[in-house]
Amino acid sequence: MVAGGLDGEDPMKVHRRMATALDDALAAIDAAQAAARSGAGDARPAWPLIILRTPKGWTGPKVVDGEPVENTWRAHQVPLDSVRENPEHLRQLEQWLASYDPVALFGESGEPAASLAALKPHGDARMSATPFANGGRIRTDLRLSDFRAHAVDTAGSRTVTASATHGFGEWLADVIRDNPDTFRLFGPDETVSNKLDAVFEVTDRVWAARLLDTDLNLARSGRVTEVLSEHLLQGLLEGYLLTGRHGILNTYEAFVHIVDSMFNQHAKWLEATRDIEWRRPISSFVYLLSSHVWRQDHNGFSHQDPGFLDVVVNKQAHLVRISLAPDANTLLAVMDKALRDVDTVQVVIAGKQDQPAWLSMDEAEAHVQRGAGAWDWAGTPGSPDRDDPLPDVVLACAGDVPTLETVAAADIIRHELPEVNVRVVNVVDLMKLQDQREHPHGFTDDQFDELFTTDRPVVFDFHGYPSLVHQLTYRRHNHDNIHVRGFQEKGTTTTPFDMAMLNDIDRFKLVLDVLEYVPGLSARHPDAKASLQERRDAAREYAYTRGEDHPDITGWEFGQG
Incomplete structure (x- = not known):
């Protein structure tokens, strides 16, 4: 589907073509979703793509001070930068703004004309009001089973060993089972590597492409999203949380740096919305970082970097939590606390290799409470x-x-x-x-x-x-x-x-x-x-x-x- 305008084409024609292309795309999406929900066929749909081609700086001044602006790098700057001092610049600015016909769009008082007001969405159809963009309105607490059922029995000693993430993975399977519509696990093909594979006893990896007989734990529906792109996973989990649901992103510690800037933006969004009265709290973004700096026996120097902590602590203090679990029982207590929190970023670091289970479950809970x-x-x-x-x-x-x-x-x-x-x-x-x-x-x-x-x-x-x-x-x-x-x-x-x-x-x-x-x-x-x-x-x-x-x-x- 193409909606484009070449240099000199009437903008209104392009607007109409864009509207038609958008209607066609939405109709194609509706048809694909209806077919999937009815169970008709197993084919992977070809999603519509709209390509809009217009000159850079289109509808603005084409030439300023004898230099071309439209469709050049100058269109990305301030094309008329001295309207207070330069009468010609002021004239061009007036001509530019008048080309949008503001007289037809706004009355003398500056209010939108009735024809525009009729297009305005009302109630939950407003972008700021729809619960799908203000997910806190429809968020419900997770149903969390008793994590103590998966505790390591230390038998009163300090010599029992266990994998922290393996034990947590068993409880995580319970979380996924008990919250089949509101929780997802995200990771870059590291669920098994980080010893969280117990989750595959209750769910699969979601997969939309071709399925092969040799595939394992791939299905059209599943609560585990794996793709080798930390950027994509970060964005998916952010969107999932913003729509009122819950999730965890697990990854190798060294490679979480890939999403440093995206973490920054999410933290800034949390800070910016903190004082907006109508925005309801959303579930906290939980990172589980394993395969960490001290246990990379087979990967080496490229996989050794604990510096994400330094990035995190520079955000506003009320937004960030960092937990370093010393053993398996402590990780369970930490995660139970993290999954109940809202409007924060939780960074949890825990190893996957067998380590001493220093604390009994009661000791671990008390230790997490103290910090x-x-x-x-x-x-x-x-x-x-x-x-x-x-x-x-x-x-x-x-x-x-x-x-x-x-x-x-x-x-x-x-x-x-x-x-x-x-x-x-x-x-x-x-x-x-x-x-x-x-x-x-x-x-x-x-x-x-x-x-x-x-x-x-x-x-x-x-x-x-x-x-x-x-x-x-x-x-x-x-x-x-x-x-x-x-x-x-x-x-x-x-x-x-x-x-x-x-x-x-x-x-x-x-x-x-x-x-x-x-x-x-x-x-x-x-x-x-x-x-x-x-x-x-x-x-x-x-x-x-x-x-x-x-x-x-x-x-x-x-x-x-």
């Missing part, structure tokens, strides 16, 4: 005769792999530096670090000081770039004592523990930091530094010669040192 807290079971009491109620050092962590390395570091200290009192602090809600005056989830200064102290060294093992923790805590009383380990933009296709060592977030490096920052500790243990470095070197040598991590690393369990 951050001391794990007393992971800390060390230090000398039994000490009078100081404060720890000698705080080992803080955010993210599943940093948490593993932090707990392992504390365990080494418990066995090899027993006089050191260590407090282990895990942060699941990253915005807790920010001042409460800056973010609604932030700790007050008193709360932050109670957890991190005002004068003790803090060694913070972080999932992302170290500068982000400093950005969030720069106002805190103890900021000068906060030493952050994180991604240093060093990576390759290597073993998980070597990846940690390349970026100095590993357990041995953390204990070396404790030796450096706790006054007098290194002098009391003169051989400790060399011993720790030897173990680091041995772990690297083993990984490079065997292609896998040393059994002392892969087989480590809490409590063994």
